[in-house]
Amino acid sequence: MSQAHAAAPAIEPVSFNQFSRDFDGFAQRLGGSFARYGFAVISDHGIPQDRIDAAVAAGKAFFALPEDEKRKYKLPVGGQRGYTPFGIETAKGAEHYDLKEFWHVGRDLPPGHRFRSHMPDNVWPDADVPGFHETVGWLYDALDQMGLKVLEAIAAYLGLEPRFFESTVDFGNSILRLLHYPPVPKDGPHIRAGAHEDINVITLLLGAEEAGLEVLDRDGRWLAINPPPGALVCNIGDMLQRLTNHRLPSTTHRVVNPAPERRGFPRYSTPFFLHFNSDYEIRTLPNCVDAEHPDRYPQPITADEYLQERLREIKLA
Template identity: 80%
Template sequence: MSQAAALPETIEPVSYALFDQDFEAFTRKLGDSFRRWGFAVICDHGLPQEKVDAAIGETKAFFALPEETKLKYKLPVAGQRGYTPFGVETAKGHQHYDLKEFWHVGRDLPPGHRFRSHMPDNVWPDAELPQFRQRVGWLYGALDAMGLKVLEAIATYVGLERRFFEPTVDFGNSILRLLHYPPVPKDGPHIRAGAHEDINVITLLLGAEEAGLEVKDHDGRWIPINPPPGALVINIGDMLQRLTNHRLPSTTHRVVNPAPERRGFPRYSTPFFLHFNSDYLIRTLPGCVDAAHPDRYPEPITADDYLQERLREIKLA
């Protein structure tokens, strides 16, 4: 599908209602947004707001627990499950750590599954928050299912069979990250999230109450992303950029510190990092290679090898 002749200079929301009403239009609008920005915004997605609010409520309740209680859930699995404390993750190439703490939920695997050696069981703060598992677990499943729908449109946009991605992500090492950015008391070298690109296939983010997310445009400008209330922000990750030979770009983004009048307010968000199955071989799609666009990645790599390489770079492995 060709790029539109003139694309908007802001990220225009795409209604999820088009998915069933006019899939071709949904695919074109979503794909053009990804191709222009590396980001897209979906409104009317149908995720029940009361269930989203309940999951975010559990998130806020967890991060309000005493530090010694939260640290009970810090596991020796390099941040892939449970709690990662403030001051650990550092964006690739940055000296100063990000101003955030987070909780990770991963995919539950059946007994004996071939990925159990590197995808551990989840942990849950059942003693402190008895509804956390059910409410946050619902959000994981809802975003995982929505990710599959988005991938149907992406597959169609780049000329693949509509359900091409289903068997590549059905046991993917996908992570729901519950993020807490505490209040920022003063100016300093650290920001809430340093400029970075995501490692994974696509990221689905429910809009945060506090501003701060910015995307770097082609000319180096930082453009704020302020989606409508309740909308989903979705961006391309490095794995999909590699697979599509940069036809769909993984765009640099960051979370800046708040304006002085908002420094006393925390920020919460819930990105879902959708991943390929660990043994999926990321090999450039033939349809994304031509004389004008030679293959940037002639050597394929498995999704897990790529992930582990990148986790080491951001101090999570």
């Protein structure tokens, strides 16, 4: 059961409508939420709900397939494309696997691109779920574009040129994950997603039908995150935490099991993990280092080296 405190503060939504009306104000409010919580809630995101619903419906149709049909799409690429079955992913340092299965969509690369050696082509289950490629591929592109807008605001908040991040993520190994958490029949040691931090730059998460997402606050309390309709949750990943010398924190979060009356209901969600280009060198930003905040990471690391190291820790590589 959740230990989230009923009186814990809520993360106040920031309206995306402010992005075009008052960009500096939007950047300060968004950046302030990230600096305080590592998370922000962005309302009025403007991504058409009917298109989101179509992509989620395609995911539900795939997860409803028989197990042997789904496993046709399990690829030997470290879980970065296609299907990952139930009972594999395990939070870093955790003993028990998460109660979930998922589908990964990655970036389509042009022929001959230098990253093709480690960013394989997508696989699509349209033979079993007609229209999957079109609907889910559209959602990938929509969240990729929204991620660029969020990064513009983060750059401005950090005192960088607003388009600073554009060339660092344009061919990033970003992943859209369609997640299915099946009903939870009884109490046990496993939960839907064990406490963890995200590996990547930022994560964008559209609202899920079922509750469960919680964020660990500075005082040790778990805050329940239930975004209003038309909102998305965004959080800082470990790569951006490292780049900013922890000025923007990557906060521990989890997905807890439902209350007894909701145990018979599955949970679906669609996080988009935005990544740096594989050869981008994560080197601490100079304006995030001073006498009070010495550089925690004097040795830089490329984004792909960092990713592979972490994938091994969570049993996806």
